[in-house]
Amino acid sequence: MSRVEGARKAIEIVKLNKWFGQFHVLKDIDLTVREREIYVICGPSGSGKSTLIRCINQLEHHQEGDILVDGVLVEKGGKNQETIRRTTGMVFQQFNLFPHLTVLENCTLTPTLGLGMPRAEAEELAMFHLKRVGIEDQALKYPLQLSGGQQQRVAIARSLCTRPKIMLFDEPTSALDPEMIKEVLDVMVELADSGMTMICVTHEMGFARQVADKILFMDQGEIVESGPPGEFFLNPRYDRTEQFLSHIL
Amino acid sequence: MAATEQTGSRSSTERTGPGRLLYDATVRAIFLQALTAALVVGLFAWLIYNTMVNLQERNLSAGFGFLDVSAGFGISFTLIPYEEGDTYLRVFFVGIANTLLVAAVSIALATIIGLFVGLARLSDNWIVAKLSRAYIELLRNTPLLLQIIAWFFGVFNLLPRPRDSVVMAEAFVLNNRGFYMPAPVPELGFGYVMAAFVVALLGAIALYRWEDARRDRTGKSFPAISTGLAMIVLVPLVVHLALGRPLSWDPPVLQGFNFVGGVSVPPAFCALIVALSAYTSAFIAEIVRSGIQSVSKGQLEAAGALNLPPTWTLRRVILPQALRVIIPPLISQYLNITKNSSLAIAIGFPDLVSVWMNTSLNQSGRAIPIVAMTMAFYCLVSLTVSLVMNSYNRRVQIKER
Numbered sequence: 001m002s003r004v005e006g007a008r009k010a011i012e013i014v015k016l017n018k019w020f021g022q023f024h025v026l027k028d029i030d031l032t033v034r035e036r037e038i039y040v041i042c043g044p045s046g047s048g049k050s051t052l053i054r055c056i057n058q059l060e061h062h063q064e065g066d067i068l069v070d071g072v073l074v075e076k077g078g079k080n081q082e083t084i085r086r087t088t089g090m091v092f093q094q095f096n097l098f099p100h101l102t103v104l105e106n107c108t109l110t111p112t113l114g115l116g117m118p119r120a121e122a123e124e125l126a127m128f129h130l131k132r133v134g135i136e137d138q139a140l141k142y143p144l145q146l147s148g149g150q151q152q153r154v155a156i157a158r159s160l161c162t163r164p165k166i167m168l169f170d171e172p173t174s175a176l177d178p179e180m181i182k183e184v185l186d187v188m189v190e191l192a193d194s195g196m197t198m199i200c201v202t203h204e205m206g207f208a209r210q211v212a213d214k215i216l217f218m219d220q221g222e223i224v225e226s227g228p229p230g231e232f233f234l235n236p237r238y239d240r241t242e243q244f245l246s247h248i249l
Numbered sequence: 250m251a252a253t254e255q256t257g258s259r260s261s262t263e264r265t266g267p268g269r270l271l272y273d274a275t276v277r278a279i280f281l282q283a284l285t286a287a288l289v290v291g292l293f294a295w296l297i298y299n300t301m302v303n304l305q306e307r308n309l310s311a312g313f314g315f316l317d318v319s320a321g322f323g324i325s326f327t328l329i330p331y332e333e334g335d336t337y338l339r340v341f342f343v344g345i346a347n348t349l350l351v352a353a354v355s356i357a358l359a360t361i362i363g364l365f366v367g368l369a370r371l372s373d374n375w376i377v378a379k380l381s382r383a384y385i386e387l388l389r390n391t392p393l394l395l396q397i398i399a400w401f402f403g404v405f406n407l408l409p410r411p412r413d414s415v416v417m418a419e420a421f422v423l424n425n426r427g428f429y430m431p432a433p434v435p436e437l438g439f440g441y442v443m444a445a446f447v448v449a450l451l452g453a454i455a456l457y458r459w460e461d462a463r464r465d466r467t468g469k470s471f472p473a474i475s476t477g478l479a480m481i482v483l484v485p486l487v488v489h490l491a492l493g494r495p496l497s498w499d500p501p502v503l504q505g506f507n508f509v510g511g512v513s514v515p516p517a518f519c520a521l522i523v524a525l526s527a528y529t530s531a532f533i534a535e536i537v538r539s540g541i542q543s544v545s546k547g548q549l550e551a552a553g554a555l556n557l558p559p560t561w562t563l564r565r566v567i568l569p570q571a572l573r574v575i576i577p578p579l580i581s582q583y584l585n586i587t588k589n590s591s592l593a594i595a596i597g598f599p600d601l602v603s604v605w606m607n608t609s610l611n612q613s614g615r616a617i618p619i620v621a622m623t624m625a626f627y628c629l630v631s632l633t634v635s636l637v638m639n640s641y642n643r644r645v646q647i648k649e650r
């Protein structure tokens with residue numbers, strides 16, 4: 001049935017609970033993402049979408065439940081975060097490029113200093129991915145000399161240079177002007193088509209319809225509804241989902 | 250040229266002829282600069298003329314001839330050798346050396362204290378953060394002159410007499426005559442130890458460069474910084490031991506009513522150093538804090554998500570961005586220390602202003618050359634530093650559109 005029937009589990013989350021102090025942000029989250037699957041997460045502001053994907057690559061630490069990333073159990077308190085982060089890449093809403101380094105240096109930083117790659121090889125890898133996102137001619141510029149859309153594409157290339165198996169996107173187009181959204185979404189579609197496993201927090205429903213295997217709707221720390229785009233858009237089962245969709249569509 | 254432009258603009262309202270020049274941004278900028286320069290030169294010419302006339306009326310001389318004359322007064326503390334019969338020029342250099350000594354020691358102490366207090370201010374520990382906050386606010390918000398006087402009359406002058414001195418580790422002595430510590434006495438062969446140190450230092454730098462190039466080539470890394478530091482410490486140490494320790498220490502010893510031997514600094518020096526470094530450390534702490542906070546959380550998260558190792562995150566992501574914010578105001582604090590050290594005069598420490606602008610001026614009456622030389626010294630220091638600063642800023646500026 002599914003596009004990826006029988007593929008290995010890339011991410012498995014079981015009964016995940018997280019609190020910020022007294023505040024219960026994530027409540028009993030269960031989620032399985034198989035290799036090459038594309039998941040889109042949407043939901044109102046403050047519903048815990050970012051927190052959920054940040055728990056996967058250990059930018060946040062959870063208190064209860066289990067997270068397995070590429071078959072490796074995430075240890076509490078980030079003890080094996082270095083291992084986990086080897087298989088994940090993340091793209092942020094605010095790009096978070098290093099402003100004092102050129103585009104090329106942004107891309108070669110981890111390959112040379114973290115992965116022990118000779119500079120020449122790292123630069124070749126960086127140019128390959130910069131070409132893939134269509135900005136190889138900006139390699140020697142500094143991030144702030146580029147447009148928002150170009151910066152976000154650099155951020156995607158930079159992440160790909162660490163050779164992740166799973167890409168996490170946290171509202172990658174929310175900080176962009178409308179005319180730049182498409183250039184970033186095009187790159188994400190290409191990435192999805194190339195077989196990357198992706199979890200995208202986004203409200204770009206056109207993108208979801210085009211590539212998502214499943215859409216999750218989150219509200220108040222819970223996954224309220226999930227399903228393939230067809231079902232999800234045509235007959236949402238819950239009022240909250242319907243209300244939300246009527247706002248953003 | 251300026252005149253033509255002005256007439257031009259008055260005679261025609263159309264943008265033709267010379268009048269149009271006024272609308273050209275570069276021409277206008279050059280014109281304004283020339284006008285400003287003319288005003289400044291004119292003002293100085295007037296000042297100098299006026300001074301000359303006044304000096305002649307009062308029979309004061311602007312010449313530098315007095316510099317060869319014996320100053321004939323004693324100076325209580327001198328870094329470079331000085332005797333009572335030495336010339337005024339010598340006094341000038343004694344003052345400069347003392348001022349630079351105070352500045353150098355205070356800068357070193359203020360930087361270290363400021364760094365720690367600044368980091369403590371960001372601590373997760375509530376008490377540590379509040380204490381450093383209190384330290385900063387207290388020192389920053391009271392006048393420096395008051396602090397210097399308080400340290401001098403309230404602390405260093407009230408210390409016990411030499412016989413009841415506070416002695417630390419049988420080598421460091423503190424009493425109302427000052428602070429005493431053992432003096433290093435280099436013996437035959439110590440030159441080799443110094444040479445070993447220089448060689449180790451150059452070797453460490455070469456090692457660092459070599460490691461950098463090798464990492465680029467092969468991708469393999471190697472702890473060059475810690476190896477280099479170990480070299481700098483161990484190589485001279487081994488040479489020192491091999492040569493039978495060609496450096497001995499001359500400790501201060503109580504003889505009669507006072508300590509002799511060792512090196513000593515007077516209470517005024519101690520008060521000045523403590524006050525200057527404490528006061529300035531409060532500003533430096535704030536500079537360090539704001540520098541670190543200027544690196545956004547997003548930068549750390551990006552480095553984390555990319556799995557960049559923590560030491561490299563510090564060296565390649567945090568420090569370059571934080572230093573860019575920290576260094577310029579830090580240097581201006583260093584300049585402030587140098588200038589503020591002139592408050593030494595309030596507690597009788599013989600810095601440049603005290604021995605030169607005060608004693609020498611009163612005694613010789615050569616106000617103009619003395620004031621000019623003093624200003625020249627402080628200007629020279631400030632200009633040198635700002636030149637260095639500007640080139641640093643140009644190098645590290647973040648390129649934006």
Ligand SMILES: Nc1ncnc2c1ncn2[C@@H]1O[C@H](COP(=O)(O)OP(=O)(O)OP(=O)(O)O)[C@@H](O)[C@H]1O
Binds near residue numbers: 025048
């Ligand atoms: N470090 C934190 N400390 C305390 N509370 C936090 C922290 N981070 C997030 N929260 C809270 O947790 C809740 C979920 O935050 P999260 O950022 O995951 O929401 P989100 O669904 O991504 O929202 P948005 O669409 O605005 O990005 C919010 O109420 C937020 O205020």
Ligand SMILES: [Mg+2]
Binds near residue numbers: 051
């Ligand atoms: Mg969010």
